[in-house]
Amino acid sequence: xxxxxxxxxxIKGLIQKDKVVIDGLELDGTWNAFMIERTQTGYxxxxxxxxxxxxxxxxxxxxxxxxxxxxGCTMREYDPKYSPRRFIDLARKGDKQSLMELQDxxxxxxxxxxxxxxxxxxxxxxxxxxxxxxxxxxxGLVKKDPGTxxxxxxxxxxxxxxxxxxxxxxxxxxxxxxxxxxxxRDLIAMSGPLLRSGLIxxxxxxxxxxxxxRIKKVLEEAMNEExxxx
Amino acid sequence: xxxxxxxxxxxxxxxxxxxxxxxxxxxxxxxxxGLEYEKIEDYxxxxxxxxxxxxxxxxLLLPARNLSLARSMGANAIMSACPGCHYSLSRTQYFMTxxxxxxxxxxxxxxxxxxxxxxxxxxxxxxxxFFYNTVGPEGIKAKVKRPLTGLKVAxxxxxxxxxxxxxxxxxxxxxxxxxERPFFMxxxxxxxxxxxxxxxxxxxxxxxxxxxxxxxxxxxxxARILKEAKRNGAEILVxxxxxxxxxIESNMNKxxxxxxxxxxMPLAYFTQLLAFAFGHGPDETLLTANLTNPMSVLKRYL
Numbered sequence: 001x002x003x004x005x006x007x008x009x010x011i012k013g014l015i016q017k018d019k020v021v022i023d024g025l026e027l028d029g030t031w032n033a034f035m036i037e038r039t040q041t042g043y044x045x046x047x048x049x050x051x052x053x054x055x056x057x058x059x060x061x062x063x064x065x066x067x068x069x070x071x072g073c074t075m076r077e078y079d080p081k082y083s084p085r086r087f088i089d090l091a092r093k094g095d096k097q098s099l100m101e102l103q104d105x106x107x108x109x110x111x112x113x114x115x116x117x118x119x120x121x122x123x124x125x126x127x128x129x130x131x132x133x134x135x136x137x138x139x140g141l142v143k144k145d146p147g148t149x150x151x152x153x154x155x156x157x158x159x160x161x162x163x164x165x166x167x168x169x170x171x172x173x174x175x176x177x178x179x180x181x182x183x184x185r186d187l188i189a190m191s192g193p194l195l196r197s198g199l200i201x202x203x204x205x206x207x208x209x210x211x212x213x214r215i216k217k218v219l220e221e222a223m224n225e226e227x228x229x230x
Numbered sequence: 231x232x233x234x235x236x237x238x239x240x241x242x243x244x245x246x247x248x249x250x251x252x253x254x255x256x257x258x259x260x261x262x263x264g265l266e267y268e269k270i271e272d273y274x275x276x277x278x279x280x281x282x283x284x285x286x287x288x289x290l291l292l293p294a295r296n297l298s299l300a301r302s303m304g305a306n307a308i309m310s311a312c313p314g315c316h317y318s319l320s321r322t323q324y325f326m327t328x329x330x331x332x333x334x335x336x337x338x339x340x341x342x343x344x345x346x347x348x349x350x351x352x353x354x355x356x357x358x359x360f361f362y363n364t365v366g367p368e369g370i371k372a373k374v375k376r377p378l379t380g381l382k383v384a385x386x387x388x389x390x391x392x393x394x395x396x397x398x399x400x401x402x403x404x405x406x407x408x409x410e411r412p413f414f415m416x417x418x419x420x421x422x423x424x425x426x427x428x429x430x431x432x433x434x435x436x437x438x439x440x441x442x443x444x445x446x447x448x449x450x451x452x453a454r455i456l457k458e459a460k461r462n463g464a465e466i467l468v469x470x471x472x473x474x475x476x477x478i479e480s481n482m483n484k485x486x487x488x489x490x491x492x493x494x495m496p497l498a499y500f501t502q503l504l505a506f507a508f509g510h511g512p513d514e515t516l517l518t519a520n521l522t523n524p525m526s527v528l529k530r531y532l
Contacts, residue, residue, distance in 0.1 A: 054286070055286050055290075055325060055329070055332065056282075056286065074434075074435045074451070075447075078447050078450060079447075108440070108444060108447070110435050110437050110438065110439055110440055110444075110447075110451070111279045111389070111390075111438070111439050112389040112390075112393075112434075112435035113317075113389055113390060113393040113394045114389070114393065114435075116393070116394035116396065117393040117394035117395055117396075117409055117410075122396070124394070124396065126394075130282075130283050133283075134283070145443075146440075146442075146443035146444065147283075147439070147440060147443045147444065148283070148284075149443065150280065150439075150440075150442050150443040151280040151281070151283045151284045152284055154278065154280035154281060154284075155277075155280065155281050155284050155285070155288065158274075158275045158277070158281065158292070163274035163275055163292075164243045164246070164274060164275050165243040165247075165275050165278075166243065166246075166247045167247045167248050167476065168247075174442040179442040179443060179445070189483060189521065190480065190521055193518060193519050193520065193521055193523070194519060196518055196519070199248075199250050199251075199516070199519045207246060209272055209273070209274045210272050211343075211344065212274075214343065214344065215274070215295070215343045218291075218339055218342045218343045219288055219291060219292075219339075221339075221342075222287040222288065222291055222339045223285045223287055223288050225287055225335070227286050227287060227332055227335065228331075228332075229328075229329050229332070230329055230330075230331045230332065
């Protein structure tokens with residue numbers, strides 16, 4: 001594992017001119033391109049520590065950067081910027097800026113668990129990627145993404161509806177949040193079989209947990225507790 | 231049955247909602263085979279793949295309460311039919327056994343809720359493993375009244391049925407399925423007389439947690455599963471995962487209009503096929519409640 005430098009020069013871009021004339025002579029070839037150099041600062045070594053100190057992100061330190069997680073990743077097929085290996089690398093270096101630039105990819109894990117399953121070093125990759133994303137959210141470095149919005153809707157629905165979820169409750173809440181859900185055509189196609197089988201009755205009245213109010217109170221208390229992996 | 235000792239059944243919210251056909255048919259199939267399990271009546275949501283991302287403690291406490299309820303019933307093993315629940319419960323067990331102080335905190339909250347502390351003694355099993363390890367394909371073959379000879383099926387297991395190995399303990403013993411190339415459901419379906427086609431998408435992802443929030447990607451992923459099944463000549467996609475099942479069924483129209491009408495394919499839960507082959511009717515097994523109408527291919531066996 002190379003020790004990350006505290007500063008790194010990065011090439012921001014090239015200035016290319018069609019015609020460069022110096023002292024009356026016209027330059028050609030590669031002489032007409034100039035690099036703009038920018039120095040990136042702000043590596044934050046505390047990122048690694050903070051993530052390693054969460055229950056989910058604890059295994060981040062085991063990573064060997066082999067890339068097994070990323071080579072089989074479901075999401076990478078659809079988003080070439082999605083790379084658990086890179087997320088881990090950047091988080092360990094503390095390169096928050098690069099992680100911020102990846103914010104449209106960072107949230108897209110579908111939790112298929114191929115990475116966690118295949119990791120030869122025992123990194124719980126799916127958990128670690130979520131821990132990195134949670135770090136970024138917690139510190140306000142990324143905007144709130146649709147995945148997190150949905151996760152929060154889900155938790156709220158569990159809390160409000162007596163500890164259980166029904167597709168109707170979840171679908172309704174998601175529609176309210178502006179996610180694309182089922183079209184009228186789908187709903188018509190769905191209602192036929194559901195009515196015929198009488199299943200619609202079960203869907204309309206989702207059952208509740210007994211004593212949910214008491215459990216809910218304890219849950220709310222527990223949710224304020226900071227937990228560490230020990 | 232002695233394989234597992236006393237089995238508690240965790241239905242999960244999916245099986246009480248759109249996954250009702252799964253629960254009903256699971257019960258029928260188990261009864262016919264003489265398998266016993268006790269349902270956890272006062273269960274709560276396991277938090278699925280969502281709650282854990284929002285709050286660590288809520289993500290552990292919700293499943294832990296169910297585990298505690300199962301132990302209060304005197305169970306030795308907890309069976310989930312939904313791989314998502316199976317994963318959540320196993321995850322909690324993993325973190326609780328790994329971190330003793332965390333486990334003590336979870337147990338303290340459980341006591342506040344009025345539940346017993348969880349002693350980490352349960353074995354987590356999925357419904358497919360339950361059938362395979364108790365009666366097995368031989369026991370199933372003996373009960374078949376309506377052989378599904380020549381029915382070409384593609385078994386879809388879903389991502390979380392056997393993954394990751396750290397949580398579900400797969401790949402270490404013969405009682406657990408192979409995490410990359412599962413075959414337990416194949417064997418069960420073969421015992422019914424069905425022909426299991428080669429299927430590369432057995433454990434491919436359906437985009438589950440992002441079905442709403444990243445709909446386009448989910449459609450891509452679901453279309454891939456259907457394409458693999460079609461390419462190998464399957465007539466019906468057999469699932470053991472209510473999340474994947476409901477996602478593919480309810481997105482079928484969108485998939486068909488975007489990726490081609492020929493991708494349309496009926497879906498059924500594996501327990502529905504079991505119960506159907508044991509002689510139960512389409513209404514009894516709720517095969518009529520599946521949105522994609524599996525009776526269109528199954529009616530020739532009536």
